[in-house]
Amino acid sequence: MTVTEATETATPASARAPASALPEIADPSRVSPKDARQLSRLFFDRLGVLEEGTPEYQYARNTLIEMNMTLVRFAATRFRSRGHDEMEDVVQVGMIGLIKAIDRFELTREVEFTSFAVPYIVGEMKRFFRDTSWAVHVPRRLQEARIHLAKATEELRSRLDRDPTVKELSQLMCLSEEEVNEARLASNGYKSASLDAAVNSSHDEAALADFIGAEDGALELVEDFNALAPMIADLDGRERRIIHMRFVDECTQAQIGEHLGISQMHVSRLLNRTLAKLREGMLTTN
Template identity: 40%
Template sequence: MKNVANATNYLDIDTKELFRIYSKDKDNKDVRNILIERHLYLVNLLAKKYINKGVEYEDLYQVGSLALIYAIDRYDIEKGYEFSSFATPTIIGEIKKYFRDKVWALRVPRRVQELSKKISEAKVALEQENKTHPKVKDISDYIGCTEEEVLEAMEASYGYQPISLDSSGNDDSEDKDITLIDKIGEEESSFNNIEQKDFINKFMESLNELEVKIFKDRFFLDKTQSIIAKELEISQMTVSRIEKKIVEKLRKEYEKHL
């Protein structure tokens, strides 16, 4: 009963504060479990990107859930990044690794399979370290092989188990005429923008009210400097000067982000 009471006490605490608590007490399983529950939606979203590619959704969800736990254990809230930005590369990396480890459909040399696994692990490590997708040269330097070998293994990694899009996607007699191609949905464009949105939102927190207004109008609403100047009742030269200041600040923040 005491453990249940302790867990209940944490339910009303916001996520950031829970991460601070967990960072100081890694043995606090109640906080850890709540953090897992609050972020399973991320696993669900990312796992759905890879359905209908020869692996059951339940398997992908399980792999992604383990990756989520791994990310929670490693996340350092004091570095200032949103957890979703930190966890997404880890979850995607583990799902891709699962494909490479379990679902080779073509006869690929063992050497290439093992190198593909190393590449998958290197990508995750480099993405976590540099907060950006690594280039072929970065991966080859990290692993200690040539760029040609990396490209060869990456090309071979497409040998996942193929499934015909004309095959039935359901064993029920009522749906026997429905094929997999009928069930493939459109990819959510927001998946690839999670990290970028977090960065932009954090950047705007460093701007004052006037700068935020000009930043949004210029780069999101495509307003001209003259229109913004009229709306704010200031000179166009002032708008131009503030815009240059914002762009320079954005460049510096992005360099630090990398």
Template identity: 35%
Template structure:
């Protein structure tokens, strides 16, 4: 045997098999992509547990994160369409995946995906609960809304139609009033803009155009009723003075000339009348 052949034999004995080769041997040629990913993840965690060099540990963690990135993206995709950009949700999910890799303990015997999935989902739910609401409903309504989203698709498949409030409440074991409240809070992530049209046609009036405006008539009616009650307690002469001063808008001098009184007397009479009316208004 030549030296070259001997060296090759030594190399074959001393060099550890590649991860791909090890996974191929452990799972078989017909294994699915998911099975190979899970097995490769487990092997990487085994090497991580044995590694002592910090650089090597960081490299292995990075490989595990890259290998399982689809788990994070898949969970983020489930929460799409709720008012948050999918890219932002993926970022939250990927950060949660990094945390899951750092916290995973191989000795517990659970597959990494079993541990990572609720960890990532929990971070996504926390993101919506703490940051994504434009209008923040009570926490129980937030959580119930998430549960409704979780059972809605299954109920639609079973019933072949959209479930009623009572069917949702029964499936969730929640009062119907709470289900209604949670459904009514569906727009709290992204409320409709007041500038948006009321229908599909952009030329239709804006939502703001349909809102009511303060009605001055109600305040004027209330004032009229209050003043009218006080006015009813005045004598005919006092009512005439009030009408001339506040309805006809005559000056005190003009009133005096009209009824034959000097301006000072008119001023004192008006002061007395207003004091009397104030007593009845405040009564």
């Protein structure tokens, strides 16, 4: 198993010279869990007085890592349903949790190292699944809400013998209806399907892409907007102000006239003249 980056060395603990007052262990990874618990206290005791970065310190630290690898394998068994290929990654991230636990453990805590380390190991594994299992990344709050939503839906479905309503789910989950709908929407990001995926259809070789999506007529306006922008920029300040008030602020001509201190008729003439100028420019561009 490769944990080179975390341990800063690829050499097994058994191949390095042991620190004074520490036993030399031929193969730390083969130490039984019972013996590992006893030896770990001895190695942690020495680790606390050794200078970090010295060969003795590295020997003690790496021996602790190798002796306690069984904790990682034990924690990984709860995720065995994920498949063999993914399990290798689970063990690797679990090793990161083990190393973090070793670096932060102190004998003065008066707690067994195994009890201290397992939450770190499992935490790294759960973080791995949270970051890699979702097809679309969503906030952790919504990932957790999806789990609660699935449990609440199943409970109410068995109790009511029908699909629960949003109101019923919100009452059981102690969430607002808006939050329940948000969790439902976020659930769509857990799995994704290829647009080339075959679907049941009377059509030959039908794919999912054939049945979703539609042309957006508004896309045709993009070119017009790009062509219009520099023309509006070339207008004088009052013309731009009138265009903005009429089509952005949606003011009436009377309101524009009152704001500019001119008559509504004058506003109408200026607006028509400006629009004619823009229209001519667009026709020339096209």
